[in-house]
Amino acid sequence: MADETPRLGLGTYERGDDWDHTDTVEALDEHAIVRGPIAERPSEGDYDDELFHATDQGITWRWDAASEDWEYFSGRGSDDQPIPGTSHFEAAQLVHARTKETPVWNVEAHGIEGDGTTEVGQAVHDLLERVDQAGGGIVYFPPGHYLLERTPLIGDDTILLGAGRSTVFDGLRPDGDEGRALLSNKGFDATGYDGASNWGVCNVRIDAPDATGIMPAHADNVRLERIYGDRIYYHHIDVVSSKNVTIDGFWATRGGEGDSDAPVQFDSQNAGTGWNSVWDGRSDALVEDDDTPCRNCTLTDFEIDPSNDPAYGVHFHRGTNESITIEDGYITGCQYTAIRADPDEVVSDLTIDGVSCVGNARGITLSRVESGRRALTISNVTIRTDDDSVAGGSGLYAAGFDGAAISNVTVDGEFTNAIIFDDMTDLKLSNVTATGARHQAFRFRENVDATLTTARAADCGTVGVYSGPDSSVAYGGVTFDDVGSRVVVDGEIRDWVASSESS
16 A cells, blocks of 8 residues: 555545445544445455444454454444354355454354254364464354264363353263263363363353263363253263362252262362263263362352252262362252262362252261361351251261361251261361251260350250260350250360350
C-alpha cells in the first residue's frame, strides 16, 4: 500500500483496488471499521490494524500483517454464535477455527457433531492433539450429546468448555471394560506430577453409564467447574495422583452403578494398583502406579443428591491424600457414609468446612488406623439423619490423627453412637452438639487424648461422655440433657469447668 494512505484512526480512508467496491468509512473509537457478513469479509486486509465487524457474528476481527491472518479483536458474539471459531469460519474458507489472541476452537468447525449417534471420541482426541501442538486454547462444545468411544486426552493449557447441561458427554465402553475414563489428560502414565498441567473442563454434563467421568491423572493445576453428573459407572470425577486440582461447582443427580460408586473420589495410584485407566477404543492403558499422592485439592460449591443411593458421596481411596479441602456443599442419600476414607489410608491436612450431610446412613467416616494421619479440621458441619431405619453406625468417626480440631459441629439422629474417636492425639472439640444417639453421644473409645468444651450431649440412650482404655479426656462447659449416664470412665477424665445436667 502507498505510504500516503491514512492509518486507522486518522479520519477516513478509501479502499484499494483489490476490494470489490470503493467506500469511505468514518473513524469510530479511533478505529475505522468495515461492516458486513463474515462471508463477504476480504481474504486479506489493506494494512495492519484494519478492522472488520462481522454483523452476523457480532464479532470484530483485526488484520495482522505479521501472521497474514484475521485475529479476534472484540465482541461477545450473537446468541447462536457466542464465541469465535464457529461454522462461519468454514463459510469464509478460513484455515483455522482459532485466533492468536483468543485461541478458541469450536468442535463444529472440525466436523464433530453432538447428534447422539455419531461416535466422535477419536475426532475429539485428534483435535486436542492439534490444540496442544498450537500451544493450547479453549475447545468449545456447543449444545449436543457427544459419544466418546475412546478417552480423549487433554494437553497443557487447554480448557474444554460446554454450554451447561445441554452439552452432554457419554462414554461407550465394551462389556467387561466399563469404568474406563471418559476424559483424561496427556501424561496419565507419567510419574509424579509430570502429566498435563493448566487444563480444565467447564460447564458440561456427564451422562455416561459405561464410563468413569473426568480423571485427572499425574496432572498439575487442573480446574473443573460447573460439572453436572447424571448416570455414571463409578465416579463423575476421579482425581488420581494429581495436585492443585479444584472442583468448583459440582451437582450429582445420580451416583455410580459399579462396585465403588462415589460421585467424587480422590484416588492415589499406589504400587500394585491395576485399575484406573484410559480407553483408546480398543484396549485400556493404566495410570502409572508410583505412589504419587493426591495433594492440595479442593471440592467446593457442590451438591450430591443422587437418586440411586450410592455407597459414598466423597471417597478417599487407595493411597495417600494430602491437603484436601471439602467445603460449602451438601451430601444426601448415601447407603454407607457421606464422606469416607478407607481403613489404613493416610490422610493429612484434611479440612471439611461448611458441609451438610443429611439423610445418609453415616456422616463422616475416616476409618480406623492407629497412626500416620495428621491435621484434621472439621468445622461448621451438620450431620443429621431423621429416619431411624437409615441411620446406623456413627455420625462422625475419625481415627489415627495427630492434631485435630472439631468446632461448630452438630450430629443429630439415631446413629449407634453420635461421635467416636480412636487413636487420636491433641484432639480439641468445641461448640459440638451430639443428640439422638441410641447409645453414646461422645465416645473416646481408646488411645484418645482430647479436650471437649462448650458441648451438648442430649437424648442419648446410654452415656453422654465415655473415656475408654488409655484415653484421657478433659471436658468443661458440657450440657447433659436426657442421657442415661453423664460420664463413664474406663480411662482418665477431668471435669475442669463446671458442667451441668438439665434433666
